[in-house]
Amino acid sequence: MNTRILGGIGIAALAVVPLLGLGNYHLHILITVLIWGFVYTSWSIMGRFGMVSLGHGAFLGVGAYVATMLWNTMGLSPWVGIPVAMLVSMAMALLVGYPCFRFRIVGHYFALVTLALGEVVRLTIVGLRDQTGGSLGMTVTGVPEGTSLLALQFGDRSTFFYVALLVWLGGLVIWRLVDRSMLRYALEASSEDEDAAASVGVNVTRAKLMILMISAAMTTLGGALYAQYQMYINPETVSGIAISLQIVFAVIAGGLFTQLGPTVGAVFTLLLAETLRVTFGHDIHGLDGTIYGLLLVLFIIYMPKGITGSIMAGLTRRRRPTPAAAPAE
Amino acid sequence: MLEVRNVSAGYGSFRALFDVSLEVRAGEAVGVIGPNGAGKTTLLRVISKIIAPTSGSVVMEGQDLSRVPAHRVVEMGIAHVPEHRRLFPRLTVEENLRMGAFHPEARRRHAERLDFVYELFPRMKERRLQMAGTMSGGEQQMCAIGRGLMSGPKLLLLDEPSAGLAPVIVQQVFSLVRRIRAEGYTVLIVEQNIQQVLQVVDRAYLLEVGTIKQSGPSAELLASPEIRRAYLGL
Incomplete structure (x- = not known):
């Protein structure tokens, strides 16, 4: 109840942000946080069940490239192109996921398979140079008037802010729906013991495929949204290993098991990247990657529940000063 | 109710069961006894389809289980309480029990089954919000049996319910098994x-x-000279 009121206030506060007359830069930061917050949420929907994907860039790439190519070459509106891209991603997830889950490729081995998937998509984009522009990337053809609902292009940043806000909220809603579904129990059980889960009646393969496809479809939407916002895409920035790993890092930093964890991760990584960029410029190449890696290690050792998880653990501890004294009725 | 016909099974090139046949009739409690490594657990795993037999078949109420996947076995009325309990340690007791009533048929009657299990194991009700992995061995065993009962099974498979428990607790577990029998369940232990x-x-x-x-019959086996000598140390 309390959290619902807090949530309402939070959403209302976010909704008036563009009216505050923020400059373009700050609005840009906020939109970026919302888009990546949504992507990270999409990853964590699956990642929280021990299904660590190191290749979600694959789905981002499909979202960005399929929607953009359909628009650029055939003039097909992203309103159609995005669902098409989501279907492509889900088919890809099915193709890779089914054999993995059927033959119990879990843990590190699953992570390696997804890592390969991300690379396959990236190399495919690079390889299809004539269609995709290869490593040089691709520009989304702009509409002459600058703003068009049909083309999902908005010259004005604050309109795009609302689009991103809606999508991000949608991601949180899906997170909550999954959290309250039997699918969650099925997946938690499967992540602990597949045999035991199967013997209480969980179709482990199906449950895992479902969550992978949900996660893939959402990530694809995130990729397409990113393309619509940036108006320029590049295989490295949507499907590179760096992006796939950044997703994992951000979610672990923010908190894997809480609804807002991935968003907090997005804020954290973005602030970090911006601070590094402003302080050091582009002088020291690879500095951000080094710091990410270092922080990731520190987070895993000292804050395995991430920022939000640690804050919540702290709050419960304060509310109940002596946790050991809780009697068993 | 359950018929195991000439089942052979193994892991890779290792064979654990050779041409095993047995039968459990409705309302019976049947034991499979034997030393470590005799293939007892493998037998239960074959019945609940966690592993496939290399030959032979398992028939539940006239239906051959060979084409039934593991997650559908529960719907056939077989609940497997695996060796070492295999609870989901980071789920609470109640969540573990809920998992037992996972398939849609059982989910509909979930509240009623939960009451039944709590009545049978009041301890589980006290601990319902505790993480299952933090309970004692005996409590975990109760929780595992409770999870098995949540699906409303016709046949309960119990794999070494006494394993790793203190002698006093073992007594408790067996008296529980007796109660479950009295409730009308068919048990293969x-x-x-x-x-x-x-x-x-x-x-x-x-x-x-x-x-x-x-x-x-049990009495006959208890009196059998070989069993007394080899297993009971008498």
């Missing part, structure tokens, strides 16, 4: 604790290195 289990079941099969060596 696998045990190393031969003396105890023979006091709970009607009949038993002695399994040694993958083959059935002896079978009969």
Whole structure:
């Protein structure tokens, strides 16, 4: 109840942000946080069940490239192109996921398979140079008037802010729906013991495929949204290993098991990247990657529940000063 | 109710069961006894389809299980309480029990089943919000049996319910098994604790290195000179 009121206030506060007359830069930061917050949420929907994907860039790439190519070459509106891209991603997830889950490729081995998937998509984009522009990337053809609902292009940043806000909220809603579904129990059980889960009646393969496809479809939407916002895409920035790993890092930093964890991760990584960029410029190449890696290690050792998880653990501890004294009725 | 016909099974090139046949009739409690490594657990795993037999078949109420996948076995009325309990340690007791009523048919009657299990194991009600992995071994065993009962099974498979428990707790677990029997469940129980289990079941099969060596009513097996010498140390 309390959290619902807090949530309402939070959403209302976010909704008036563009009216505050923020400059373009700050609005840009906020939109970026919302888009990546949504992507990270999409990853964590699956990642929280021990299904660590190191290749979600694959789905981002499909979202960005399929929607953009359909628009650029055939003039097909992203309103159609995005669902098409989501279907492509889900088919890809099915193709890779089914054999993995059927033959119990879990843990590190699953992570390696997804890592390969991300690379396959990236190399495919690079390889299809004539269609995709290869490593040089691709520009989304702009509409002459600058703003068009049909083309999902908005010259004005604050309109795009609302689009991103809606999508991000949608991601949180899906997170909550999954959290309250039997699918969650099925997946938690499967992540602990597949045999035991199967013997209480969980179709482990199906449950895992479902969550992978949900996660893939959402990530694809995130990729397409990113393309619509940036108006320029590049295989490295949507499907590179760096992006796939950044997703994992951000979610672990923010908190894997809480609804807002991935968003907090997005804020954290973005602030970090911006601070590094402003302080050091582009002088020291690879500095951000080094710091990410270092922080990731520190987070895993000292804050395995991430920022939000640690804050919540702290709050419960304060509310109940002596946790050991809780009697068993 | 359950018929195991000439089942052979193994892991890779290792064969654990050779041509095993047994039968459980409705309302019975049947034991499979034998030493470590005799293939007792493998037998239960074959019945609940966690592993596939290399030959032979398992028939539940006239239906051949060979084409039924593991997650559908529960719907056929078979609940497997696996060896070492295999709870989901980071889920609460109640969540573990809920998992037992996972399939849609059982989910509909979930509240009613939960009441039944809590009535049977009041301790579980006290601990309902505790993480299952933090309970004592005996409590975890209760929780595992409770999880099995949540699906409203016709046949309960118990794999070594006494394993790793203190002697006092073992007594408690066996008296629970007796109560579950009294509730009308058909039980197939696998045990190393031969003396105890023979006091709970009607009949038993002695399994040694993958083959059935002896079978009969409990009293008869308890009196059998070979069993007394080899297993009871008398």
